[in-house]
Amino acid sequence: MIDKKMFLSDKIFKKDIELKLMRDGFGYGLLEAGEKDERIIALTADLKESTRVNYFAEKFPDRFIEVGVAEQNLVTIASGMANYGKIPFCTSYAIFSPGRNWEQIRTTIGIDGYPVKIIGAQSGLNIGHYGVTHQALEDIALMRVIPNMNVIAPSDYFESLKATLSMAVDDKPYYMRLPRIESPVYTTDKTPFMFGKANVLTESKKPESLIIATGLMVYEALLAYKELEKNGIETIVINVHTIKPLDEETIIRYAKLTGAVVTIEEHQVIGGLGSAVSETLSKNFPVPIEILGVQDRFGQSGKPKELFKEYGLTKEDIAKAVKKVIARKNS
Amino acid sequence: MKYTIDELNDIAKEVRQDIIKMILKAGYGHPAGSLGMVDVFVAMYYLVLNHDPSNPNWIDRDRLILSNGHICPARYAVMAHSGYFEHKELMQLGEFERILQGHPDKRYLSSVETTSGPLGSGLAQASGIAFCARADKKRFRTFVITSDGEHDEGNHWEAVMFAGKNNLSNLTMIVDRNNIQIDDFTENVMPLEPLAEKYKAFGWSVLEVDGHNIEEILNACKKARAIYENPTVIIAHTIAGRGVDFMENNPNWHAKAPNDLDAQRAIKEIRTMQGKIKEYGE
Numbered sequence: 005m006i007d008k009k010m011f012l013s014d015k016i017f018k019k020d021i022e023l024k025l026m027r028d029g030f031g032y033g034l035l036e037a038g039e040k041d042e043r044i045i046a047l048t049a050d051l052k053e054s055t056r057v058n059y060f061a062e063k064f065p066d067r068f069i070e071v072g073v074a075e076q077n078l079v080t081i082a083s084g085m086a087n088y089g090k091i092p093f094c095t096s097y098a099i100f101s102p103g104r105n106w107e108q109i110r111t112t113i114g115i116d117g118y119p120v121k122i123i124g125a126q127s128g129l130n131i132g133h134y135g136v137t138h139q140a141l142e143d144i145a146l147m148r149v150i151p152n153m154n155v156i157a158p159s160d161y162f163e164s165l166k167a168t169l170s171m172a173v174d175d176k177p178y179y180m181r182l183p184r185i186e187s188p189v190y191t192t193d194k195t196p197f198m199f200g201k202a203n204v205l206t207e208s209k210k211p212e213s214l215i216i217a218t219g220l221m222v223y224e225a226l227l228a229y230k231e232l233e234k235n236g237i238e239t240i241v242i243n244v245h246t247i248k249p250l251d252e253e254t255i256i257r258y259a260k261l262t263g264a265v266v267t268i269e270e271h272q273v274i275g276g277l278g279s280a281v282s283e284t285l286s287k288n289f290p291v292p293i294e295i296l297g298v299q300d301r302f303g304q305s306g307k308p309k310e311l312f313k314e315y316g317l318t319k320e321d322i323a324k325a326v327k328k329v330i331a332r333k334n335s
Numbered sequence: 336m337k338y339t340i341d342e343l344n345d346i347a348k349e350v351r352q353d354i355i356k357m358i359l360k361a362g363y364g365h366p367a368g369s370l371g372m373v374d375v376f377v378a379m380y381y382l383v384l385n386h387d388p389s390n391p392n393w394i395d396r397d398r399l400i401l402s403n404g405h406i407c408p409a410r411y412a413v414m415a416h417s418g419y420f421e422h423k424e425l426m427q428l429g430e431f432e433r434i435l436q437g438h439p440d441k442r443y444l445s446s447v448e449t450t451s452g453p454l455g456s457g458l459a460q461a462s463g464i465a466f467c468a469r470a471d472k473k474r475f476r477t478f479v480i481t482s483d484g485e486h487d488e489g490n491h492w493e494a495v496m497f498a499g500k501n502n503l504s505n506l507t508m509i510v511d512r513n514n515i516q517i518d519d520f521t522e523n524v525m526p527l528e529p530l531a532e533k534y535k536a537f538g539w540s541v542l543e544v545d546g547h548n549i550e551e552i553l554n555a556c557k558k559a560r561a562i563y564e565n566p567t568v569i570i571a572h573t574i575a576g577r578g579v580d581f582m583e584n585n586p587n588w589h590a591k592a593p594n595d596l597d598a599q600r601a602i603k604e605i606r607t608m609q610g611k612i613k614e615y616g617e
Contacts, residue, residue: 045467066470069466071493071497072493072496072497074490074493074496074497076455076456076459076489076490076493077459077490077493077494077497080456080459080460080463080490080494081459081460081462081463081466081494081497082463083449083456083459083460083463084449084459084460084461084462084463084464084465084466084467085463085464085466085467086463087448087449087460087463087464088463088464088467088468089467090467092463107453108453108456108490111450111451111452111453111456112449112450112456112460115440115441115442115450116441116442116449116450
């Protein structure tokens with residue numbers, strides 16, 4: 005059952021669960037952070053409204069910087085501003101930032117550990133009709149590999165808001181990826197959010213498998229959990245909102261409890277959440293793992309639902325993987 | 336302490352010898368660009384910058400960003416002469432855990448201001464600093480040194496537009512216009528001319544100097560301080576490898592360390608100003 009200490013929404017499995025944009029969570033979070041700390045400034049590369057940095061820009065025009073369609077400039081100017089003593093938030097689409105400006109992020113932000121926050125909106129397949137060129141499916145891998153960089157993929161509106169407030173008061177570099185589409189608000193303002201601490205969303209006396217999810221896939225994992233429960237298969241669902249640093253302790257503890265793991269992410273299976281979990285478990289407590297995500301392929305245009313189905317990111321895919329991993333465990 | 340131009344030229348000569356010795360010892364480095372920018376660095380550290388070597392993190396110091404980090408031997412040697420660290424550190428260039436990393440690394444030496452090497456990013460970083468400094472009504476200036484070769488980078492021109500758009504008059508860039516880059520002369524690799532006109536078109540003030548004339552460099556920097564309308568670029572015409580006849584204007588010496596014989600010849604040439612003066616004891 006759902007862990008009550010997580011204070012999840014009463015409507016978690018109802019049809020009328022509220023849908024909201026994680027980008028709005030970021031936008032309002034930044035606005036609130038900006039009110040608290042004058043050092044916070046925001047930059048965009050010609051994507052003010054769609055990244056929702058416009059809320060901040062309207063309130064604090066003097067602390068908002070438009071750099072034009074120039075993502076390398078976006079992060080290197082921010083590097084200079086952080087060098088000076090500011091806390092810059094850089095907003096663009098994930099495919100362009102960190103997609104296009106990786107070396108600049110590594111050299112001018114990563115090495116010295118400047119408190120620059122890179123917000124990659126419209127990440128993942130869910131950007132839909134834009135097609136392959138705009139579907140960032142590699143951004144977690146790109147950012148995870150840079151020392152000093154912290155990586156967050158929130159799973160709903162409230163988490164995105166809390167993550168923004170949390171990174172605003174930390175003097176380290178961050179990457180946060182955000183999807184384009186509205187998603188179910190399954191948490192509440194009371195749901196705990198601690199950077200680097202995974203949220204164990206469900207509890208069970210005899211769980212047969214662990215499901216580790218991030219971003220939009222967390223809700224999909226909860227739907228799979230519900231479906232499996234109906235069929236008498238108990239699982240534990242963990243929301244890994246912080247992909248780096250990974251909450252190794254929680255993951256190892258529940259891997260020991262369940263002996264089987266399924267990971268799911270809206271990202272390439274190479275270098276993302278599944279890789280991070282595998283790296284940890286292979287060193288500490290090897291168990292059978294099924295890694296769901298985009299299987300080393302490029303995307304295409306389509307509705308998010310169609311794409312999730314084609315690329316194996318649905319609750320049905322998760323349920324199937326859970327059964328498979330349990331069978332592997334028991335074989 | 337006040338120095339005469341003659342005294343500064345003597346310091347520049349010592350710095351050039353240091354550079355040859357440093358790169359010889361390290362077995363790695365970029366001698367041509369480093370030698371070419373010695374006079375600019377001497378002018379900056381001895382005459383232009385408002386700074387305090389005994390308090391390198393002084394909050395109101397002028398900032399000097401080196402975008403083309405590969406010519407750091409020149410900066411390091413001038414910093415040693417002006418008292419930032421002990422002169423003997425120069426002979427540890429690029430060695431394990433030493434402050435003088437092969438490319439400038441702020442983690443090991445904060446007074447280099449930025450970690451740099453990959454080209455095209457320094458102007459943007461300097462623009463970010465200048466933008467904030469102006470917003471906070473700070474009086475310090477931000478200087479940035481860039482190479483001509485790095486003008487091939489898109490990131491650089493993105494920042495040229497940004498500084499021009501925002502009229503960053505507290506920002507001065509010095510371009511090392513030595514006309515060479517790794518593969519060949521700049522005009523063969525990717526033509527940059529008319530460079531001054533390009534900057535004017537992007538909303539910058541443009542000054543041009545002889546990059547080996549310390550007085551001219553000083554005067555241009557003074558003039559740049561007085562320009563309130565927009566950022567200033569000082570195109571410093573330099574001779575890559577300046578002071579060593581066989582290195583001058585030769586792209587082959589962009590990124591090649593001298594061997595012992597080369598180094599001996601080079602140091603002798605620098606000492607005698609290419610045979611124009613007699614060496615001591617000769």
